[in-house]
Amino acid sequence: MSTVFEGYERQYCELSANLSKICTAAGALNGEQKKQKLSEIKAGVDEAEALIRKMDLEARSLQPNIKGVLLAKLREYKSDLNNNKSELKKLVSGNLNPSARDILLESGMADALTVSADQRDRLMFSTERLNKSGDRIKDSRRTMLETEELGVSILSDLHSQRQSLLHAHDTLHGVDDNIGKSKKILSNMSKRMNKNKCIISTIVVVLVLIMGAILYYKLSK
Template identity: 45%
Template sequence: MSGVFEGYEREFKDLSSAVQRKTQALEGMGGEARKAKLAELDGDLAEAESLIRRMDLEARTQPPEAKGRLLARLRDYKADLNGLKKDAKRLAMPRAGDASRAELLGDSASAADQRNRLLTTTDRLQRSSDRIEEGKRTILETEELGVSILQDLHQQRQTITHARDTLHSTDDNLSRGRRLISSMARRMVQNKIIMYAIILLLIAAIIFIAYKKLGGHK
């Protein structure tokens, strides 16, 4: 089991719990506090989505027997994240009560000041959203680079494994060659000994025959 995946998994669970608490808190909020909480919620959801991508990347680099289990768990987390996004989208929609209060404020003497504050808040939210989007793009680029590096490392590992297998095969061939040469050398020595023995026997036989012939003439 991947320790990195489990670390991302714990972070995702903690973040999901925090998003659920903020979602429940938003039910009774209004005005500036509600907008600020919605901005926090958007940031948490972006971080949760990033964790999902990291878990997916980590799961796909695992051996086949672990990869299937991790991807199955990841599908459940993706479903949980989609549910959290739906809740956040529902809460982000303008409420009728908020519209009524806005109309009342428009009729009051402080309507202009209220609009200015709303515009300022909107600008801050837009900047926060832009930073989040930029962060998402950076994370995606980093993850793509990580995938490319992992693929290169996998190819290099296969090359090293192939070279190691070739080296082992070469060592085996050399060992067999040495054994064959040693066997041939032993046979050559044996053949030489046999040949010398035959020569000695022939010489002895010739001497014996010559001796007999010379002895017979006498």
């Protein structure tokens, strides 16, 4: 829910309740006192209309699911404002004719105030119901955001694990390369050792033959 809208809404509810009190008080006044009250009511109605316009602009700038809830509230507030305007018109017309004013105060005004009170009760009930709907929307949105954050966290963990596996794979690949190189070195060393053994064996055989030839030569003399 928009905090800006809630601020305008709070101002409007306070202003509407104050207008109702002033209308009730103005119905029992005469002369300049009544004119002063009528001026206050007119200023209050103008201010209420300005707040309605601000709430309407703010509601239409929000997401569709929240906008629908707030526009439903606005319809109730606009109906309440129209009732205040009607009461203002009746008070102004009553101010022109004292006898008509008395009749208005005795019958019409009482009925209007009763209707306004009933309308305001319905408005409060609707506002409470819409607030509950807004709270449910907020809870659903919070749950959705928490689920999204959990999903992002899981994806981040999976990405981290994938990087670890890739690093381990690279490490194993490096070990395999080192083992292959070591095998080649050992194979070459083994070949050299075998070659050296053959050379040494050949040298030993040659030396033995030479020594045998020398001994034979000496013994034959």
